[in-house]
Amino acid sequence: MDGWLVMAFDSTQQALRAEMLLEYAEVDIDLCPTPKEITAGCALSIRFPGHALGAVREIIVSETVEIRGIYSPSAMGYDNIKL
Template sequence: MPDDTVLIAFDSTQQALRAEMLLEYADIDIDTRPTPKEVTAGCALSIEFPLTDYATAREIIVEQQVEIRGFFRKFSDGYVEIDQQGERKQ
């Protein structure tokens, strides 16, 4: 059973801080946290938020052209990149 949160990983701290500002402005409840070891990213910061806000957050990230490593969810086998529907990327 997958976790009910989404994690955004970044390649730069600048992009992570930019995304943090944009998502907070949109009233999305976020948690800035260290990037999990199993997620390969160039930045030590990640943003976690509820799955229920995924569509809104994804739209903001795409529209504002924030550069990210990807969107991830925690499944039983660890963090896995997800598609637009929030399911495992094929």
């Protein structure tokens, strides 16, 4: 998958925890404001390259990080990617 994906959270604590875990795993990420098209309880999201989705999914599942979802930009806003 090409381009950037956005991972949204319901709590800042989970966003910061995910940031730490992904940086430790050397996944290329950016902390960014949650896009207004995505309804989430946290104003912080993490952007990462689409090719890293497998590694991100593995870390999220193995470390039981609570996320709102992972989204792909689309013409109408953002589409939720099923994990």
